[in-house]
Amino acid sequence: MGVEPENTLRSFVRAEASGMDAIELDLHLSKDGALAVMHDADVDRTTDGTGPIAAKTLAELRELDAGRGERIPVFEEVLEAVSSPLQAEIKDVAAARALADVLLERDLVGRVEVSSFHDEAVTEIARLVPGVRTVLIASRWGGTWWTGRRRRARRRSR
Known part of the structure; x- marks a missing residue:
């Protein structure tokens, strides 16, 4: 873990507050079609859970601790948490x-690459x-x- 838990709302807010020009994130679909924000295809490395994101529902993903009590965010939550341009x-x-x-x-064509x-x-x-x-x-x-x-x-x- 760096300064903040990886790919959490807390990390994105910190990046924006630090003056970053844009924020990069990775998206994986959950079992029920939510756009989960996580670099890896599974949750093993960055949460207290195991298994592929694609095999878990959003509710199951929400139960996992992604570090310091943070939960795995969905893309829409990142959009609300920060105003910086995003690269998804x-x-x-x-x-x-x-x-x-x-x-x-x-209407995010100008904000998201x-x-x-x-x-x-x-x-x-x-x-x-x-x-x-x-x-x-x-x-x-x-x-x-x-x-x-x-x-x-x-x-x-x-």
Whole structure:
């Protein structure tokens, strides 16, 4: 754990208060379709629970301690807790669809940038939310690097 428990409302509020220009977070769908904010696909490393997020309902996720009494937030709670621009990383097309619903319902195209390692997810969010800023993250030679925004590739020399 850093200064605050990872991917909690407390950590996002602290980041904003520290003057960060934007906040990055990862989204995973719970068993019942909630956009849970957590880096890992399972809860083992950052909570007192075990198992994959996708196998737990939001109510089950809410029972877990994510550090210092914090609970696993959902994306909508982060939107309410901070006003900073957000970069939301999605893991698949299903998460893209759930996130698209929130972005459109709350008119967040200018505030939220969406990234993913999965080109299908980036394509889907761009299709569903016209004008949303997107970032495709790619792996090359075992390392990670940003390929570009709005699906424009950045080439590196070999």
